[in-house]
Amino acid sequence: MRLTQIRVLKTTFPPTHQQNSLSVFSLNPKNPERVVSMEFPDDFNQLDLLNTHNHLIPRGASCLWTGSKDEEGEMDDEEVHSEEWYLQKEESLKDKPAALILWAAENNRVSLVHRLLAAEASLVHSSDEDAYTPLHRAAYGNHVDVAAALLAAGSKVNARTVDGWTPLHSACRWGHVTMATLLLHHSADVNAQTNGGLTPLHLAASHSSSSKTDWRHTLELLLSQRHLKAGLRSNSGESASELARRNGPYHFLFEMVEDCASVFPSQ
Template structure:
């Protein structure tokens, strides 16, 4: 049989072999081992004793002994239900509340394994009946979960806390599925006067204590993200335990959502792992990273084992991705608009104002021209005050002696009346087309001034001749009776008299 150093030396070579080759090699080594063992059995007993003595001599002074901590010895004895050995350890001064790395005491172990003989020994030695492990389980939680009725009764008699809550917020009766054991717990709670209000108050006691601690830290200006056990922060703890109010208080004071514990977990990892749906929604609403990765490249979705929480995480992830896509599209659109605006937008606005002003001016000019044409076609239309030209002439005739009827605009008047043989001199239009009034208010003012000239007692008593083009209120070119006795003609919608005509044209060429 090969020696141990030889076997260790050939391990790299064996690792490179294929599976069938490794199997053959193992069979070969096993055959050698059996052969060596058979030879050793044939040797006399004396040789064995001599060999043992030689081995002891070689190891003299270098002997090694394996020892275990007292906690391990006590737990091992309790797991074997060895009440005598447990009593021996306790008599030697070992504490009954020693625990392992998970906070599990010997009393926890005995309540799990139903070691009915060891539990009284531990309790008589002063073991803490309400000791808590790393997940805040008490021995009563363990006994109620396992349905060990007699242990539950014994623990209640020794003062076990019926309202003790574990890290999940569960009490012993919440975890009990055995009917008889549950009846025992509920009866004990009724005897102690425990009501539903007390139960709810006990459930929220831990969170209230944490909120009081958070307020003290805020008042002192301390760091809310200071790492605690295993590098976890207060937000990690609240997320894992589902303390929504405490988490809101932390987030209100800017607790970090990206802080990591020793495993690289963020608070959202803890909430997802422990199935806290409300905490998952709260953290994501405040901006927690759904794709944050731990040291092992695990996202919150990877560490989630609860189907409800997993479905919620997927829903939130899809919504977040949709919102981000919409945000990117809107952002890119704004960038394109900004880049294409520049100084061109200002030029467009200036041009728009100029075009509007020009448009208004052109509309006014067109409106004035329409009024002029309508007045020329029909001189008998109503004026602004509702009076026709005929009515105005009748009023003027009643005030003055009869005179020949005034001709239309641009015609010459004969001083002796018709049929006298006088030469008729056509009078040109007072102003060319480009000197006509530009707006409707100008036309109306000019029309009103013309009416005043024909009213009795007005300034129109003096006729306006062809040479009075520059007089105020005159028309400059309409003409009247040569001797001043004729009625001045009505001027309809003509240009103001202030501007003399650039050139004289016949009336037939005005329109």
């Protein structure tokens, strides 16, 4: 006979590099072309860095993650541009299709993504210098229609950046529950770990905000996954449950997950 562990979630929710150190890159304000690298030791707490220095962490090769100015650390509203601005940007990149599809995915230009993929299907596998794919960019921007188009065209759902981030990491970092649901439906690895050992669950559990229900729903979604390994620890030695207890109001969700044993007859 053998024992197999399963998890039961007693709640409901709406449908909906391994490297020796962490590198953080920022732009030198005196020389925007120059990238400055800062190295941190193995035991550096990357989640503390994420929560306090989002403005230094790149979303991709051509833009920066913009941390919120309020104490909750939530993402700022996206900058609004005119349609003319978007068309001018599209025109400027027309001879660089790989760069154009990355930009289109990041800026939710669904029709442009469809046109580019129809003309050259291999563009779905484009990436920038940090190995962010169009799907990564759609995921952190919560552009679900773009992500669906990319996945339908064969985008690799578990593609990794140079820091080991998958699109699911990007979605869960910002509490994008609908995006996370889509990615999981396409077999995203719920236990994928970054070079720093962070899982999507670590990222979802690290937020202190209770003002947006999406954080709770994202945690509920992840905790409901049959193959979730909730006890995985980051390189700094913390589990997602410990992070939730330290950072936010949703630790009780972890307490609702029970490890159970199912007995199966020996084969």
